[in-house]
Amino acid sequence: MPLSIPRSLVEHVLLGPIGDRRQLQNSPILADAWIAYAADPASPQEVLLTPHRNYPASYVATEIDEFLYIYRNMQKTPADPAEIAALQGIVAARLYFWEVLRVVVPLTGWWNRFWTSDVMHQLNSRPEATVEKVKQVSDALSGWLSPQSVKRQYAPFSALERYIVLAGIILWAKDAPTQQVDERSYDEKVAQAIAAAVDDIARSLQRTFDMIEDLYYIRDQLPYALVHETSINRPISMALDRSVASVKADAVHGLFKVETSHIAWAVVDSGIHGSHPAFLNPAKQSRVHASYDFSRFRRIVSLDNRRIFSVGSKKQRHARLDQIMGGMQLKNPPSAAVAQKNLKQLSEDLAKEIPRRWELIIPFIEIKVDTRPVNDHGTHVAGIIGANKVEEPEGKGVSAEGMCPDIKLYDFRVLSEDLESMEFGVIAALEFIRYLNSMSRTTRIHGANLSLSIPHDVRDYACGRTPVCDECERLVESGVVVVAAAGNRGYQSFTTKEGAFDSYAALSITDPGNAESVITVGSTHRTSPHTYGVSFFSSRGPTGDGRSKPDLVAPGERITSTFCDGNWGELDGTSMAAPHVSGAAALLLARYNELVGRPGRIKQVLCESATDLGRERAFQGNGMLDVLRAFQKL
Template sequence: LALIETAEAMPAAIDEYVPVRLSFARIQDLVAFDLEIADPKRVIHRVWPNFAVHGQMDVSCRTVKADAVRRSFNARGNGIVWAVIDSGIDATHPHFAAGNTLRAPEVADLHRDFTLSTTPDAVTAESALCDGDSRQGHGTAVASIIAGYLPADYAAGQLSVTATELGVDDRVISTPRQVAPSELCGMAPEALLVSLKVFSDDGDDSNTDRVMAALRYVMEVNARHETRPRIHGVNLSLGYRFDPEWFACGQSPLCRYVDRLVRSGVTVVVAAGNTGYASFTTQFAGRRSGGLPMSINDPGNAERAITVGATHRSAPHTYGVSYFSSKGPTGDGRRKPDLVAPGERVTAATAITAPVAQRDATYAEFSGTSFAAPHVSGVIAAFLSVRPEFVSQPEKVKQILMAAATPLGREPHFEGAGLVDAMRALQSV
């Protein structure tokens, strides 16, 4: 499985990367044949692996001050649309019902399932509004942190929140806990979401060509509406391990697509990855474990992306950067991540696979930078709903958020500019 990069810029209707499924020997034959062609007519510039990408509220909302900006600025995400490139979003979850988060006319025709085809037609893929991910619904959890909410009068008997605690002998024990329905809302509760599904329901990993197709789709949708983009931001809680020996850091096909989308006026928020902790063998002390620098995952290495590491959901100043959170610098020496946000035991919505007409509101706790990134996506959606002049200015938005972040006093290559701060960002402009 590979991506062939074409030698010259192709017409706008044709992509510069061609995904192929060939044996290594056949790819070698193809490259050899291309080399025999006269130089101006050669087609292949480089062959890249089509990497497999992996999936990477209530209390954390206060940590990033999203609740404060709702009270002070009425920053609820109104009028802002965010795309979630993930395992789909469970549209039957009550979390997305009250605000019509997925079915509003502004987004109802935009959902697509790239597990069916990387060139989706104009027909809305209803399967993108199902989340069969075996990990309780990765995409649904990510989406619920960005937007959606439960009404304050939601029936308590239909609400289920499960907390995860570390038990004896490292056993994971799940226990129910009480949470007020009004506290179960995204960072930008009234923003609208677009589900772009790249993980299949069988739980398998996706590949970069699907993610690139989803990014290309966002560009195409916005290009058809030049006066005002229909999709303002993208959340990528996925990625793959970067090895400096493969190619120049931040120049992979996926990173280049992310940078291109940002240049087109769309904010792209990416999880830094969960590869910041490793076991290794020392010469004199044997096997040890510790933090791992230069562990940012692609596409978090993209220069223009807002790359997000993880911290504790309610005590970031005490516990600092999460041990698993991927750490910088990048392979070519740039500072990453850009920000950190809550990514430890974050409450988020869970998916179910069986179709139902009515279901309980189920929530559980999740950990990983996958759940830190949507905090930043939601904060930006709330910010843009109050400061719409910064729509289509993603690099300015990134600058504002980094300047307004709260340092945790940790190593810059661990925390970037610090903890995202919604209140300070809005007050600064």
Template sequence: MQHNARPPRTTRPRRWRVSPTLARDDVWSGDQPIVAGVEDARAVLIELNLSTDAEPRRVLDRLRDAFRRQLGLPEPERLSTRYARALLTRDQLARLDPDRLPAGDPLARLISRIWPDYVVEAHLDRSAATVKADAATRTYAAAGTGVVWAVLDSGICPEHPHFRDGTLSDDAVLPLHRDFTYLVRGDAEPAAPEPKDALVDPAGHGTHVAAIIAGAAPAGPLHIACQDWVPRDGGDLPRWTTRTLEPGRMLSGLAPQARLVSLRVLDDNETTCTSAVIKALDHVREVNGNGTNPRIHGVNVSLGVAYNAQEYAAGQSPLCRELDLLVGTGVVAVVSAGNGGTATDPFSGGDPHGSLSTIADPGNAEKAITVGSTHRDSPHTYGISFFSSKGPTLDGRRKPDIVAPGERITSAAAGRFRTRSADLAGLSDGDACYIEESGTSQAAPHVSGAIAALLSARPELKGRPDQVKKYLCDNATPLGRHEFFEGAGLLDLMRVFSNA
């Protein structure tokens, strides 16, 4: 009798415990600042092995004790339930590698994985009508009253008159502002955080984003800078000029009466790190009592880091997992898709024709509402912005989820955003200055503001982010482009109200 030969046994590749990125020489040389750090140390995220204990705090306490007693290193800082942060040299990291520790070492059981603390970068008078937010405000009295939105960005300038009516100073939000840029600098966490430290914005990015969501321009003259195109030999060149509002138009956020919480994660150079963003998301969970006492109803994240397909599956990075966890507690998360629409593939020698997917993390998070960019007032004609990142995710999901105006969006100008224009440079952050900017960073707050308006008129949707996302996508207006470019289509707030 003949027997079929048994097929050869195959073994699955062993799952790494320390990120392969941390083995790269360029990460430690300082030539490519893709991982946060100071001098010869690099910041890492330590993912705790929560299966060893039902109480995450005890796992962290044991890890801190091992760092201090066994390794002689400073204690890691808590970022969230699952992650802690440490600054390590290359030699110290090697000593911490769970695969190199002796068998049975308790330290190896406390650590699930070690990730790089990646560097993360930042990514309405006409655009409100494009998404029909102005009509919804009039028809449904949807001005954002009673809704609180957190803005993870470079801070917000409180002196700007756009926020004069309590947008940032209302008792409901004033104690909640936080500055997390100490993590970017590598400093220790302040013993007593000062909310006022988050109410600064030397960069201007956060103020511009925030004013698209909420607040309104004051009565009286406004200083509005826009770009004009001047003929030059060899082509047209942009220049800054000024304009006035057309009769009957006004500048306001899509939910002018909503209140904003400034969670400052971007430093003065508009860069941050994964740990600062995770710490900010954890702050929202703590403020809300993990969903038992919702005080913040949504977050806007107009920043991101390029997705590394060699490091983790799509939507499974620490940043994406923490964002999905936040949504699971009842908070709406709106994320910019990224400005990598023309990016090329950095692996295997590069692809000169572009990448299959250019969505930035945390835009790959499954539960996030990921927003791409369209033309400001003629999206049906001009379609998707060339810079807007395209999908799908590399595990086959549709992204972006929806698109909104992101080209030449006029919003509040502060810090370096204001001083770009010579006409505004001589004024102050306390003057009513406005300026144009483009990017998915500007598209995302259109969706945040629209949802804040929706929740103010439909309060029964608070705490139901999955239902909110479904309403937005089911009622979006297709632009006739591929779904990996436009997602479900253009945000249409009137249709959402009509069918919600």
């Protein structure tokens, strides 16, 4: 078992002691990646690589894939496929820490500036200099163990020196024995183990320097700066912790007789059980127009496929097909021969920087609409938007009507069976929505609901400029209304030197709710919002960079909607609030056709017509969703 390095030690080395700490670290490995690798040094991590602005993601992905292939052959150590794939402006990969150090970081301008520096020359020419540098940082770990006695002598370490020593510690920890906690604290034992292993840490670093030197005959053939930075491919979670009447959607239906059968809404979630009676039209056909499963998307477009289906053994090819298609209820499954041909073609297209051919991908992701989702969440969200109230047999729960009971739904599944789903899959789903609209003479999908939550680390990306937020902005720019849950991080546990306590949390909006152009929705009480105000769990604004969020609130407590297998039930969270706003936006688009393709105007109308609950702007945004007032405003 490898030795796990505590997060506090990572931050201490990168940023300095608490009493004299920098706010930002300067290296191409972002904080979340350092922390993830330190916690489990021997395991690969799902990472996102941001290409240098001068190079397309497809080119960067291909060069890294080929560089990594050569490196792994030199090492002669078996490794699982890195599953390198690219979307607009981002590359996903599954890499070990030593691969990031030896393959990815040398492709950054940051490293190449330092590789020729005096510090690196000294470390490369004098191995004892590496030992001295590691020992200096090791001696400074007393400040980590006793933050109240921190002194300023730690500050002179440069960003490069901090990077080198922390990298050495993590490389060493991969093979270091696990520390058993006894009467001494775990942190003390880790610090003592590091102090005793200075020579071993230095040797780990020297091996890395030597390998980088050996690989420079490849590196020199590539652009000076190919990669900008490395971060974690962030896991996504569900924003989950008599509502139609509360937002006055029933009054709109009564007064305006709005039909939404010509409006289509995407639910980017865990999946919609399309055979639920509440989603059937009068002809008993599902109103879920199509279902797409993105949980295996990266394997479908991975650069590994060009080798597996070219030189791989028959066993390897069949195993790969099973990874991609096994257990999937595909609507139009390709034959094994066609599947191998198309998967190889997709991989070769990426390597040649040929635009993605979605027509080859669709057979691998389009599933039957009656495929049971991994959980009830997406079906519940879809029901709030578009359930049609039906009479249910006993034991199924009490049914309820959604905001738009005749709307057309699209099912985009981004949560896998093990729920270890990543940001990359969400980005792919949003890009696919843009593709579907581009292939139609009229708007095919008018809006998208994202009842998902991805915590934002301010040290990694500017607020609202993460990969998923950028893709949301592109989708809005294309004319699609995007509605996102604010998140359920409004009440959290905090730990201080006096101990732990629970309290409300400001600036707790999660991604993609931090994206400026999306409609970000907080939660309020189902029937008595003026009395109870904003739900205790609902994330608070403003955003980390000072913008006003959430945009408005909607019912999110004990919301009745559809469950899988024809059932009904209650769920809570901003996940349930967001689809109320999606339904309201769909009603406006159905009534006022000139608003189609103008998501900014839809957001403006909904925000300006919201009802003030008398709460702080950072809590309620513009107020509570009021569909009737929105209609009266136009």
